[in-house]
Amino acid sequence: MKINQISLFAENKPGHISAPARLLAQEGIDIRALFLADSQHFGIVRMIVSDWQKAAAVFEAHGFVVKVTEVLAVEVPDHPGGLADVLGALDGSGINIEYMYAFPYPRGDQAILIFRFADPDAAIAQLQTAGINLLASDELLK
Amino acid sequence: MKMNAILETSAADCHPASVRDYTPLPELRALQLQRVQAVVARAWDHVELFRSRMDERGLVPEDIHSLDDIAKLPFTVKSDLRDTYPFGLFASPMKDVVRLHVSSGTTGKPIVVAYTSDDVSVWTSVIVRCLAGCGLHRGDILQNAYGYGLFTGGLGAHYGAEALGATVVPTSGGNADRQIMLLKDFGVTAICCTPTYFLHLIDRAAELGVDLKQLPLRAGVFGAEPWTESMRRHIENKSSIEAFDIYGLSEIIGPGVACECRRHQGLHIFEDHFYPEIIDPDTGEALPEGTEGELVLTTLSKHAMPMIRYRTRDITMLLPDRCQCGRTLRRMGRIGRRSDDMLIIRGVNVFPSQVESALLQIEGTLPNYQIVLTREQGLDQMEVRVEVTPHMFNDQIGALQGLQARIQSALDHVLGIRVQVALVEAYSLERSQGKAKRVIDRRTS
Structure with a gap:
């Protein structure tokens, strides 16, 4: 269930994202x-890539x-209320979201939510x- | 008498070359006087700049009757080497010069230093005495990670270590992964490098899962930049080595001017070759033993490029007592700072070593850092840039901001002035010869 995400430190300066992007491109x-x-x-x-070990x-x-x-x-239906339903499932559980981001699924009408939890197992x-x-x-x- | 002195030392110290370290004082002082008279005569005969400065003072070499008379001689400063670039201070014809080294110039022209074959022998002998004093001997495997090339560190340490009889692994600087592999695979027992570079090796070894404490490595001889007692404690905690401070500068000979013995109570100056004085950096007046000031050195046996009263800009003191190790050589305190290291920021004196100890306290490791000074609307601004290490990195913004704030408050507290802290990418700060470039001053006065 757990997905390995790669994070990089980057200074907030022009061009500082292009070097890692180029490296991934070179490695396919x-x-x-x-x-x-x-x-x-x-x-x-923060990135989810096709081969996290190689990327790291x-x-x-x-x-x-x-x-x-x-x-x-987390897979959710890509329509109004999709996110609210998932978050609703966590309400009252005391489970803390450290951060999250979302992107549309390339196939069908689903969206993907990526969550980082303090306690992923809970x-x-x-x-x-x-x-x-x-x-x-x-x-x-x- | 000499035998008694040697018997006080550990067996490991007893390399034949170390006998010189125990020369009885009257004999040592007589030798120094004889040598200083010779070197002054030599510089007078062959170095125009020196002769003209002696003329201005109405001095001739025959005016040196005692070691106290050295204080009458004119100083030599770093800009003299630049102004006479490349060969203006040489006292030997080029046919007698067997080696040239070039010191990295941060501004303008670099400086060139020269050695005759005898000079190289002297250099080799003082390195032997340094390493023997650190308890190293034939049978030790020494990895020399000082830069080889124009920098004096690599070749200087190399020849001395070979003459000692150690097995030298000439890795030069860089390529930390390979350094660590060789330390492990060869069963290296001693390493020479800059202290900053060893800190980097400690961090990298941890990332690679290599426990330095499990290796036979037992001694580190660190120099070429000032370092602190807290760095020594950190290094000795993270590895099983005994860390030694070695001192030297290209203008005088390179590494090997002075080195700690196993007592670690100051660095013994090889006084038979280098005559030390401590002066007030502002007035140039000689200061007594036990008083902190600028170290001034005169080379007593150099042929190709004698240095008379060279102002090192390093701040230290001559320690008044004899070392318990039995050596008669005087000791100087560790160099914590240089007189030209001192930064005056909004009227407050700041030393890079203060920044260093603050960083060590917070992280328990010393990340690479750089101080950048600018002036905005007439006000000095100090920014400390800190390279993010894997140990520090956390993928949450809040955690990194917290780290930044902790560094900031520690620096504000230690320095007494407000500074900006910037976290920067690993390996993004400039380095030269493995030495970190600590200060960039963009203030225009």
């Missing part, structure tokens, strides 16, 4: 989802500071109880 690694979290001076590039190795070899974190991918149990579909890594990347 596909970016499935990307989210840029930024503050005034620096940012964190390539980045490290090129001097990037890399972190691999486990996130959950979140998995809670979401599954509520009948919410969590995607496994191979499903997300196929």
Whole structure:
């Protein structure tokens, strides 16, 4: 259920995202989802890629500071209220979302929500109880 | 008498070259006087700049009757080497010069230093004495990660280590993964490099899952940049080595001017070759033992490029007592700072070493950092740029902002002035010869 997400530290300057993007292109690694979290001076590039181990190795070899974190991918119907239903399943459970981002699914009318939870195992149990579909890594990347 | 002194030391110290370290004082002082008279005469005969400065003072070499008379001699400063670039201070014809080294110039022209074959022998012998004093001997495997090439560090340490009888692994700087692999695979017992570079190796070894404490590595000889006691503690905690401070500068000979012995209470100056004085950096007046000031060195045996009263800009003191190790050589305190390291920011004195200890306290590791000074609307601004290490990186903005705030408040507290902190990408800060470039001053006065 847990998906390995790659995060990179990047200074908030022109051109600082293009170097990692080029590296992935050279290695033939596909970016499935990307989210840029930024503050005034620096940012964190979070990515879900087709081969996270290879991506982490390539980045490290090129001097990037890399972190691999486990996130959950939740499939929701791509219509009004889809997100509210998922979040509703977590209400009252005391489970804290550290961050999240969303992207549309390339096939069909589904959207994917990526969640980083402080306690992913508790979140998995809670979401599954509520009948919410969590995607496994191979499903997300196929 | 000499034998007694040697017996006080550990067996590991007893390399034949170390006998010189125990020369009885009257003999040592007599040798220094004889040598200083010779070197002043040599510089007078062959170096125009020196002779003209002696003329201005109405001095001739025969005016040196005692070691105290050295204080009458004119100083030599770094800009003299630049102004006479490349060969203006040489006292030997080029046919007698067997080696040239070039020191990285941060501004303008670099400086060139020259060695005759005898000079190289002296250099080699002082490195042997440094390493022997660190308890190294034949049978040790020494990885020399000082840069080889124009920089004096690599070749200087190399020849000395070979002459000691150690097995030298000349890795030069860079390629941390390979350094760590060789440390492990060769069973390396000692390493020479800049302290900053060893900190980097500690961090990288941890990332690679190599426990330095499990390796036979037992001694590190660190120099070429000032470092602190807190760095020593950190290094000794993270590895099983005993860390030694070695001091030197290209203008004098390169590494090997002074080095710690196993007592770690100051660095013994190889006084038979280098005559130390401490002066007030503002007035140039000589200061007594035990008083902090600028270190001034005179080379006593250099042929190709004698240096008379060279102002090192390094701030230290001569320690008043004899070392318990039995060496008669005087000791200088560790160099914590340089007189030209001191930054005056909005009227407050700031030393890069203060920034360093603040960073060490917060992270428990020393990330690469750089101080950038600018002036905005007449006000000095100080920014400290810190490279994010894997150890520091967290993929949540809030956590990184928290780290930034902690660094900021520690710096504000230690320095007493407001500074900006910027987290920057790994390997993005400039380095030269493995030495971190700590300060960039963009203030125009």
